[in-house]
Structure formats: C-alpha cells, structure tokens
Amino acid sequence: MKKYFVTGGAGFIGSHIVDRLIREGNKVIIYDNFSTGQERFITGAINTGKCTVIKGDLLDQELLDESVSGCEMVYHMAANADIRHGLENPYNDIEQNTIATFNLLEAMRKGDVRRIAFASSAAVLGESEQFPTPESCAIPIQTSLYGASKMACEGLISSYCEGYGFEGYAFRFVSLLGPRYPHGHVFDFVKKLKNDPSRLEVLGDGKQRKSYMHIEDCLDAIFLVANEKRTALQSKHNYQVYHLGNQEYIEVSQSARIIIAQMGLTAEIEYTGGRQGWVGDNPFVFLDVSKMQSEGWDPKNTIEDSVRETVDWINNNEWVMEGRQ
Amino acid sequence: MKKYFVTGGAGFIGSHIVDRLIREGNKVIIYDNFSTGQERFITGAINTGKCTVIKGDLLDQELLDESVSGCEMVYHMAANADIRHGLENPYNDIEQNTIATFNLLEAMRKGDVRRIAFASSAAVLGESEQFPTPESCAIPIQTSLYGASKMACEGLISSYCEGYGFEGYAFRFVSLLGPRYPHGHVFDFVKKLKNDPSRLEVLGDGKQRKSYMHIEDCLDAIFLVANEKRTALQSKHNYQVYHLGNQEYIEVSQSARIIIAQMGLTAEIEYTGGRQGWVGDNPFVFLDVSKMQSEGWDPKNTIEDSVRETVDWINNNEWVMEGRQ
Numbered sequence: 001m002k003k004y005f006v007t008g009g010a011g012f013i014g015s016h017i018v019d020r021l022i023r024e025g026n027k028v029i030i031y032d033n034f035s036t037g038q039e040r041f042i043t044g045a046i047n048t049g050k051c052t053v054i055k056g057d058l059l060d061q062e063l064l065d066e067s068v069s070g071c072e073m074v075y076h077m078a079a080n081a082d083i084r085h086g087l088e089n090p091y092n093d094i095e096q097n098t099i100a101t102f103n104l105l106e107a108m109r110k111g112d113v114r115r116i117a118f119a120s121s122a123a124v125l126g127e128s129e130q131f132p133t134p135e136s137c138a139i140p141i142q143t144s145l146y147g148a149s150k151m152a153c154e155g156l157i158s159s160y161c162e163g164y165g166f167e168g169y170a171f172r173f174v175s176l177l178g179p180r181y182p183h184g185h186v187f188d189f190v191k192k193l194k195n196d197p198s199r200l201e202v203l204g205d206g207k208q209r210k211s212y213m214h215i216e217d218c219l220d221a222i223f224l225v226a227n228e229k230r231t232a233l234q235s236k237h238n239y240q241v242y243h244l245g246n247q248e249y250i251e252v253s254q255s256a257r258i259i260i261a262q263m264g265l266t267a268e269i270e271y272t273g274g275r276q277g278w279v280g281d282n283p284f285v286f287l288d289v290s291k292m293q294s295e296g297w298d299p300k301n302t303i304e305d306s307v308r309e310t311v312d313w314i315n316n317n318e319w320v321m322e323g324r325q
Numbered sequence: 326m327k328k329y330f331v332t333g334g335a336g337f338i339g340s341h342i343v344d345r346l347i348r349e350g351n352k353v354i355i356y357d358n359f360s361t362g363q364e365r366f367i368t369g370a371i372n373t374g375k376c377t378v379i380k381g382d383l384l385d386q387e388l389l390d391e392s393v394s395g396c397e398m399v400y401h402m403a404a405n406a407d408i409r410h411g412l413e414n415p416y417n418d419i420e421q422n423t424i425a426t427f428n429l430l431e432a433m434r435k436g437d438v439r440r441i442a443f444a445s446s447a448a449v450l451g452e453s454e455q456f457p458t459p460e461s462c463a464i465p466i467q468t469s470l471y472g473a474s475k476m477a478c479e480g481l482i483s484s485y486c487e488g489y490g491f492e493g494y495a496f497r498f499v500s501l502l503g504p505r506y507p508h509g510h511v512f513d514f515v516k517k518l519k520n521d522p523s524r525l526e527v528l529g530d531g532k533q534r535k536s537y538m539h540i541e542d543c544l545d546a547i548f549l550v551a552n553e554k555r556t557a558l559q560s561k562h563n564y565q566v567y568h569l570g571n572q573e574y575i576e577v578s579q580s581a582r583i584i585i586a587q588m589g590l591t592a593e594i595e596y597t598g599g600r601q602g603w604v605g606d607n608p609f610v611f612l613d614v615s616k617m618q619s620e621g622w623d624p625k626n627t628i629e630d631s632v633r634e635t636v637d638w639i640n641n642n643e644w645v646m647e648g649r650q
Contacts, residue, residue, distance in 0.1 A: 086488070090427075090431065105415075135464070136463040136464070137463065138462065138463065138464070139462060139463070141483045141562050141564055143487045143562065144487070144488070147480070148483070152480060155476050156467075156470075158466045158468070158473070159469055162604060163604050163605065236452075237452075237468065241466075280488065
C-alpha cells in the first residue's frame with residue numbers, strides 16, 4: 001500500500017485529494033496547520049483508518065522532515081490562498097507560499113521523496129494579453145503578491161527537478177467551485193445575501209470575466225497526468241505545467257444573478273465600479289486547456305451548474321461561514 | 326544633492342554604479358555584507374567623501390530599515406551570484422536573493438522609498454527556445470536555483486509596483502565583462518592557465534554559445550531608462566523589464582582561444598564533454614535587446630574586445646584570484 005503526503009490536506013482541494021487517494025487504496029498523511037483547514041472536511045477520511053493527521057506548519061522544518069519521509073509522492077496544496085488581502089500583510093505570501101514550498105522541497109530531498117504535484121494558480125499569469133491563455137504565454141508581469149509567490153514556487157520546483165532529479169507537476173487553476181468551497185466570490189455573495197436579501201454589493205463594475213472549474217474536474221486532471229500517465233517523465237526537464245479551467249467564462253454580474261436566483265431571491269445588484277474588485281483582481285481570466293485535453297481530459301461541469309451546486313453546498317453547511325469575512 | 330542606495334555596492338556591478346552616481350553629483354550609501362564585495366573596488370568612491378559604507382546583510386531587517394530611509398532610489402545589485410554551485414547549498418539563493426529582496430522591498434515600503442532598479446539575469450530564461458530571446462518570450466522552465474530566485478525577485482518587485490505604487494526596473498543581463506570582473510569563465514580560464522600554461526580544461530563540449538556585455542554598456546542602459554527617461558512611468562504597471570546584452574554571441578571554445586592568445590600562450594584545450602558545463606548551464610544565451618535599443622541605446626563594446634580587456638584586468642589585479650576557486 002502506497003503512502004501519499006498531502007499538504008493542506010484538511011483544506012478545500014487537499015481534502016478532496018485525500019478522499020480520492022484513499023478511495024484508490026492508498027494511505028495518506030495529511031499535513032495541515034489548520035489555519036484555514038477544517039476538521040469536518042477530513043472526518044470521513046479519518047474514519048477509514050487509512051489516514052494520519054499531522055497538525056503542523058510548513059515553517060516547522062524538523063516536523064516536516066520527519067513527516068514526509070517514506071512517502072511515495074507529495075500533493076502540495078497548502079498555501080495562503082487569500083489573494084485579495086495580500087497587501088495587508090505581505091509576509092503571508094512569502095512565508096506560507098514561497099518559503100513553505102522551499103522547506104517542503106528540502107524535506108523531500110532529505111527524505112528521498114522526489115515526486116510532487118503543486119497547486120499553482122492562474123494568478124501567476126497576471127493581466128495576460130492572450131486569451132484563452134496557454135502555458136506558453138509571454139512571461140507575465142506579476143500583479144499580486146499571491147501570484148508572485150506561486151510563480152516563485154513553480155521556479156523552485158522546476159529547478160529541483162533539474163538539479164536534484166525530482167519529477168514535478170504544476171497546475172495553474174482558475175478558481176475552483178464545488179463541495180467544501182471555503183472562500184471566494186460565491187462565498188462572499190451568499191454571505192452578503194444572508195445579511196441583506198434585498199441587495200447585493202459587487203466589487204468592481206461586474207464586467208470582470210472569469211473562468212471557474214468544478215473541484216472534481218480539477219482532480220480528474222491532476223490524477224490523470226501525475227499518477228496514471230506521469231507525463232513529467234516525457235519532458236526534458238522532468239517537469240510539466242498544465243492550465244486547468246473551463247472552456248467558458250462568465251461575467252461577475254452573470255454569476256451574481258445565478259447566485260441570487262439559486263437562493264430564491266430577487267436582490268438588486270449594486271456595483272462599486274472600476275475594472276477590478278481590488279488591486280490584483282485580474283479583469284479577465286480564461287485559460288487555454290488544450291494541453292490538458294490532449295491528455296484525454298475534458299471538464300464535465302459547466303460554470304453555471306458549478307455555481308449553483310456551490311451555493312447549495314454553502315447553504316447546507318452554514319457553519320463554514322462562521323467567523324469568516 | 327540626491328542620495329542613492331546601492332546594495333552590493335562593493336561588488337562588480339554595484340561599485341561601478343556607485344562611481345557613476347558620484348560622478349553625476351550624487352551621494353551614495355553602499356550596503357554590502359562583503360561576502361564577495363571588495364574594499365578595493367570602492368576606495369575611489371570613499372575618497373570622494375560622497376559615499377557612506379554600511380557593512381550589513383540584507384537579512385538584517387532592522388539595519389536595512391534604518392539605512393534605506395531617506396534615499397531617492399535603490400539600485401539592488403546584491404545577490405548570491407554563484408549559479409554553478411547553487412545545488413551544493415540551496416539556502417544561498419533563497420536567502421540571499423529571494424528573501425533578501427523581500428526584506429529590501431519591505432524596508433523601502435516602511436521608509437517611503439519607492440524606486441528600484443534590479444539586477445536580474447538571463448538565467449531566469451532557462452533554456453529558452455526563442456533566439457534572440459525577447460522580454461515577451463514564453464514563460465520559461467527554471468533550470469537553476471539562481472534563475473528561479475531571480476524570477477521570484479522580479480515577481481516581488483512587480484507586485485510591489487502594482488500594490489504599493491513602486492516604480493520598478495528589472496534588467497536581465499547576460500554575463501558582464503570588464504574591470505572588477507570577479508568570477509565566471511574568463512576568471513576560471515585565466516586562473517587555470519596561471520597554474521598550467523600548457524593546457525586548458527573547458528567544462529562541456531565548448532560549443533555552448535553565450536552572449537556577453539561590457540559593464541559600461543550595461544550601466545549606460547540602466548542609467549538611461551531608470552534615471553533619465555524613467556520609462557516605468559509609461560507602463561500600466563509602473564514596471565519595466567529590459568533584456569541587456571550584445572548583438573552577437575560567441576562559442577566557449579572561441580572565447581577560450583581569445584583568452585589563451587591574450588595571455589600570450591599556446592595552451593591546448595581539453596573539453597570535458599557534454600552540452601552543458603554543469604547542471605543549469607544554459608547551452609545558448611542570446612538576448613533580443615531591441616526594446617532597449619528603441620530607447621536610444623546600443624552596446625559599444627564587442628565581445629572579443631571585452632574578453633581581452635577582462636583578461637588584462639585580471640592579470641593586472643592578481644589579488645582578485647586569491648582564495649577564489
């Protein structure tokens with residue numbers, strides 16, 4: 001029985017990876033500092049008896065070294081995922097993303113664990129000038145500390161592949177939707193509508209265009225290329241990057257209307273104005289996913305269905321809104 | 326009289342920047358930990374009385390905060406510049422490049438100093454597939470920890486431009502040549518020939534193609550766009566990247582022959598073989614410098630003349646070889 005290591009394993013994406021790894025007959029070590037991870041997301045996994053939970057921070061090198069040793073592969077999903085508030089404390093992104101990833105790579109090197117799948121982000125593409133944006137687009141200008149830190153992580157991983165014989169996969173996601181969705185615009189809108197069902201304030205002019213993807217489509221892609229086909233092995237640099245997203249996008253204003261309708265409301269939408277909701281909010285996110293499609297993958301869920309499912313999940317799990325902005 | 330802050334101001338590039346800033350009538354603060362910086366490089370600057378030297382490390386946040394405050398602009402030239410031995414200690418690049426740059430940006434933010442020119446590197450381009458390589462080339466795969474760290478620094482600087490209103494310039498250099506040249510292939514070859522004038526061992530097959538640039542050409546470019554024209558102000562993101570190099574390249578074997586001839590020797594060249602001298606040695610480095618040329622700049626020194634001048638400078642400054650590999 002193989003043992004996998006999932007950082008951020010109690011988080012949105014990580015906990016789904018944990019579930020799937022266990023379903024496929026593996027053992028899993030969840031490494032999570034529970035700053036945003038949720039015990040409720042991993043109760044099922046723990047109950048299978050196939051899962052060890054380590055409450056630890058990626059800045060704790062000693063614990064990390066001990067924990068990762070003996071694993072088949074690492075799914076590195078832990079991150080400070082709060083793009084919007086990055087400017088309030090720039091230490092979050094460099095510590096929890098860049099340095100955390102470096103520490104993890106060092107722990108892997110010491111423990112002779114050399115396969116890693118990494119949750120990168122479409123945010124590394126900044127304000128791209130090419131749509132849909134392929135993996136081979138021009139070197140972007142970073143517009144958020146979060147995007148800059150994710151790009152720094154990609155660079156670290158690929159140089160470990162080149163220098164130390166690692167096998168690496170970086171997945172640049174659009175925003176994900178689905179069960180266990182923990183933050184983002186659907187979350188914000190549902191919460192605002194709970195407080196005041198008559199109106200919905202939307203940051204920006206509502207014309208921001210975004211692509212979203214269902215968590216299960218995301219997992220299908222990751223498991224296909226990193227576990228089944230192991231496509232990094234076909235690359236000169238033992239490293240592969242994939243863009244993951246939907247083949248469509250949606251305006252924030254449309255998404256707002258879907259959310260209002262799914263909640264059975266008739267709220268009036270008020271826009272704060274401006275082409276961005278906040279500094280670093282990229283007005284257009286739409287990825288070219290043809291590289292991933294050429295591996296035999298296609299996203300199965302539309303954006304609209306995914307938004308509706310996410311609204312329902314939040315409404316059925318109101319505890320997730322406690323103490324959140 | 327304006328005051329400028331030069332990190333790595335006692336190093337190869339930094340000390341030349343210091344000299345030029347003083348020549349143009351400014352005051353300068355040199356911030357250097359003297360790990361590779363040389364007091365002899367700044368004796369002239371110190372003697373003008375326009376220069377303050379602070380022996381400090383960029384990891385010393387408190388000293389850095391105090392030192393940078395009140396300056397007009399920062400020239401950030403300090404780095405771990407040893408690409409070749411990066412794999413022996415991966416902490417060097419993340420600490421002395423990535424974290425050091427983050428600390429510097431934080432010091433600037435606290436001190437309200439918001440202009441920065443940064444010594445990036447052609448190494449961030451990895452093994453490019455486009456030659457000559459423009460600023461707008463495809464997102465590269467990082468092949469060295471050094472390149473990865475310089476890309477991480479670029480991302481930090483551009484996100485500080487976007488988020489905190491900084492004005493940033495990143496210059497991706499090819500390897501530089503000229504007076505005060507402290508390390509690199511000319512240095513290695515001269516040193517080997519001093520030890521044994523009859524033969525020269527060259528790492529790789531000698532067919533690696535590299536572009537080089539004279540330090541004075543590099544300085545002309547930096548001062549033109551970052552001080553005179555301040556071109557970042559024309560950019561949506563208050564940030565500009567320039568590729569700096571020569572419009573020609575040279576094979577390592579040719580360069581070896583020029584060096585042997587300039588030393589008046591007839592050494593036999595022995596190649597260790599392989600397309601790279603070491604892991605991360607990019608077999609072809611040749612930058613498209615047309616963006617910089619469109620600003621009204623042209624490199625004035627050929628590679629051959631620059632190599633010859635560098636050989637002569639090393640031979641006239643043998644002290645620089647003491648204690649170096």
